[in-house]
Amino acid sequence: MLENRRILLIVSGGIAAVKVPDLIRRLRERGAHVRCILTKGGAQFVTPLTLGSLSGDKVYQDLFSLTDEAEMGHIRLSREADIILVAPATADIMAKMASGQADDLATTALLATDKPVMIAPSMNVMMWTHPATQANLLTLKNREVKVVGPSAGDLACGEVGNGRMAEVPEIIAALTRFFQKNDGQGPLTGLRALVTSGPTHEPIDPVRYIANRSSGKQGHAVAAALAELGAQVTLVSGPTNEADPDGVKVTHVETAKQMMKACSEALPAEIVVCAAAVADWSVEGAKQKIKKEKGAAAPSLNLSENPDILATLSLPGPTRPMLVVGFAAETQNLIESAQSKRAKKNCDWVVANDVSPGTGTFGGDSNTVHLVTADGVESWPTLRKRAVAERLAERIATYVQRHI
Numbered sequence: 214m215l216e217n218r219r220i221l222l223i224v225s226g227g228i229a230a231v232k233v234p235d236l237i238r239r240l241r242e243r244g245a246h247v248r249c250i251l252t253k254g255g256a257q258f259v260t261p262l263t264l265g266s267l268s269g270d271k272v273y274q275d276l277f278s279l280t281d282e283a284e285m286g287h288i289r290l291s292r293e294a295d296i297i298l299v300a301p302a303t304a305d306i307m308a309k310m311a312s313g314q315a316d317d318l319a320t321t322a323l324l325a326t327d328k329p330v331m332i333a334p335s336m337n338v339m340m341w342t343h344p345a346t347q348a349n350l351l352t353l354k355n356r357e358v359k360v361v362g363p364s365a366g367d368l369a370c371g372e373v374g375n376g377r378m379a380e381v382p383e384i385i386a387a388l389t390r391f392f393q394k395n396d397g398q399g400p401l402t403g404l405r406a407l408v409t410s411g412p413t414h415e416p417i418d419p420v421r422y423i424a425n426r427s428s429g430k431q432g433h434a435v436a437a438a439l440a441e442l443g444a445q446v447t448l449v450s451g452p453t454n455e456a457d458p459d460g461v462k463v464t465h466v467e468t469a470k471q472m473m474k475a476c477s478e479a480l481p482a483e484i485v486v487c488a489a490a491v492a493d494w495s496v497e498g499a500k501q502k503i504k505k506e507k508g509a510a511a512p513s514l515n516l517s518e519n520p521d522i523l524a525t526l527s528l529p530g531p532t533r534p535m536l537v538v539g540f541a542a543e544t545q546n547l548i549e550s551a552q553s554k555r556a557k558k559n560c561d562w563v564v565a566n567d568v569s570p571g572t573g574t575f576g577g578d579s580n581t582v583h584l585v586t587a588d589g590v591e592s593w594p595t596l597r598k599r600a601v602a603e604r605l606a607e608r609i610a611t612y613v614q615r616h617i
């Protein structure tokens with residue numbers, strides 16, 4: 214996807230500039246052409262010689278350089294690229310971009326360009342969360358500037374929080390996605406995904422059933438988000454009030470056994486996300502409506518265990534999907550339960566969410582989740598279910614692209 218793409222890389226003055234040599238190396242490995250503009254601040258962290266050697270091109274630094282202007286005017290420099298990437302993007306360069314300042318070569322090129330722009334912000338957590346930076350970010354986003362990162366973690370300044378520049382693979386993935394989208398493709402184009410969603414209904418008799426409070430909102434949103442990234446999605450859904458998502462093949466089922474069968478029929482798939490709240494037991498159902506006889510004892514229900522769809526789809530074998538994701542809805546010991554569920558069911562990731570009364574998760578529009586993987590636990594902020602789904606789909610795309 215990056216073969217022969219021309220990337221104008223603007224390196225501004227943040228400590229994360231030390232990651233730029235590796236970024237250039239990885240971009241060139243993928244066949245991209247990289248040309249650098251180095252700001253005065255950026256040159257405090259990385260030398261023009263390093264950037265020039267790695268990019269195999271001249272490094273541009275000076276707006277008023279006679280030779281540069283004669284060889285390649287700053288306007289041409291900004292136009293002879295498929296995308297401009299600002300990495301790291303400091304709070305200062307973001308502010309200048311937002312207000313349209315052009316007081317050096319980097320900002321002049323950014324103002325003069327007619328090409329797409331992506332930024333990888335990098336700064337202290339307080340600078341990142343400052344209303345001024347957030348307002349600038351919003352302005353830039355409204356102008357279609359693409360943003361990758363920042364992520365949370367230890368910052369060079371010694372503080373901890375959001376502000377670390379996205380890691381090199383994340384930036385590469387964001388660029389790849391940008392070009393795929395531009396070419397009318399998604400990062401999951403050509404891949405098949407199977408998603409389960411909603412509750413199951415287990416009949417007691419022809420008119421009664423056992424169910425749970427799952428609304429299907431999260432599972433349906435995951436199916437839609439995967440389809441938006443280009444996957445060919447089959448959604449196997451229990452009874453819900455949710456509309457079938459656009460561009461998704463939907464199989465409607467009622468019981469866990471039907472869900473299991475529909476899932477088996479939807480295979481093979483590279484990606485599986487089991488978001489359904491599958492009933493653990495089915496009832497040995499009566500053929501006719503159970504009558505309430507006056508004075509008779511209440512009927513007892515004969516329960517038998519349902520198939521575990523997630524565990525079945527995670528079984529090792531040549532046709533096992535590349536990535537199987539389960540959900541863990543718990544009311545206590547959330548993370549420990551999710552970790553043990555991941556091991557017990559042999560799935561790759563578990564999305565853990567607290568469904569205690571009062572969280573409003575069941576049926577609500579928001580969700581607070583923790584992503585449990587082999588690498589550890591990542592706690593996400595409270596997000597709308599749609600945003601949880603988009604973030605999960607992005608993570609899936611990044612994972613799949615690395616493992617394909």
Ligand code: C5P
Binds near residue numbers: 409488520542
């Ligand atoms: O065991 P528990 O129901 O808590 O596990 C939740 C996860 O397992 C969810 O991803 C759910 O979709 C999946 N599951 C399943 N089949 C079952 C039970 C749970 O796929 N019978």
